[in-house]
Amino acid sequence: MTIRAVVFDAYGTLYDVQSVAGVIEAAFPGHGDYITQVWRLKQLEYSWLRSLMDRYEDFLAVTRDSLNYTLGTLGLAADAALFGRIVEAYNTVSPYPDAAAALEALKPNHRLAILSNGSPAMLDALVRNSGLDRYLDAVISVDARKAYKPDRRAYEPVEHRLGCRPEEVAFVSSNGFDIAGARSFGFKVIRIERVTPAALRADLTGGAPIGPGTLSRALRTQSERLGFDPHAVVNALSALPEAVGRLDSAAQA
């Protein structure tokens, strides 16, 4: 059995969602970090709650609702044009600097795809704006199944779209809920560890106030205790070709 496809989470894994903070800070000076963090935390929460209630709305709706919630906590409002511009920022988030080179190195021997919570229109804009579309064989949205990660329905389209079985897929994510969901589903999973335990601990115990950015990292960047651990952990996308190679050798052994 070999690894035939490498499938990537988008937001937070190939793309840095923190890059929306600039647009937000410009719109609401002094609130960029708070809005960015609460928006992202509520966006994920709403995706989970809607899946649990079986009340799916697409990720654009979830992204708008969570931004509305966040601005409401501050008593702020944005007119339609500004609100639209902030939501649009999700379609132009920056790829991590090593994303293109990692995809290029993997491409000769693997099918490459994104599997994301994003709506088809959001993902289409995202991969075109960033130029990563040239490396990808498929851009798969959970929208076809009307359920968000880590609901197992969200992972099912990969098999059909790429023509490989779950154990032939190396799934790459930096998001704990996604790592657990993908492992529980049956993929081989590689975790990108962007914040080491030591770095987080230094932030939490260094004596500075624990603000929204630090608390968000504390909630979202560490190994989860859910019993579905990744097969491999790397600290950057640039380490993927080697990690996929190791998984491949192990699978063939």
Added chain:
Amino acid sequence: MTIRAVVFDAYGTLYDVQSVAGVIEAAFPGHGDYITQVWRLKQLEYSWLRSLMDRYEDFLAVTRDSLNYTLGTLGLAADAALFGRIVEAYNTVSPYPDAAAALEALKPNHRLAILSNGSPAMLDALVRNSGLDRYLDAVISVDARKAYKPDRRAYEPVEHRLGCRPEEVAFVSSNGFDIAGARSFGFKVIRIERVTPAALRADLTGGAPIGPGTLSRALRTQSERLGFDPHAVVNALSALPEAVGRLDSAAQA
């Protein structure tokens, strides 16, 4: 159609989960607020993720796993005795001061119950330790259905246990995810608003650093944008008899 039963969420609604902070601060001086908030946020997150993955473990396991995660972010460890004492604090959280009087006032005309994520053993200890057991006709755990709120399976046992249809139940919660889930399920829903928008806004914009407690309130205490709003909102349990009376009159009109 009348309101025949009043069913309460436990943690955060009848009981103040923030009351564990004292035990934690005594165990880990300087970290009481941070651990209390991250523990509670991850506890809920793990309950949602496990339901989504269909990998149920009971709420005691989820409570232990989320505490382990939280201590891990600080590089802290607790020996088994201390760890057990902190987890046990969930079984002795304080009822809100107006809980007993509200239950007593409602009892003559309604069946009264708790419906909670807590495991049967946790809930049994909780209601006995607090003395609220004397008012309750049933203490119902989601454990029977192996799914956490707001999964609709979590709300199903009420009908059977209390012998009333969903529209005959006034469901009371301060938790946004639970309010949406109960409304989506078909209950009449009363929201307890413990932090007003104005109070939160003052905390967020008063110039003081936004710490874990404030961020947690920003994430968990405001009206959600999920499209499943409560039928009534009150600011304390003491206002429930009147609010239930109004729902009852409306139902009979």
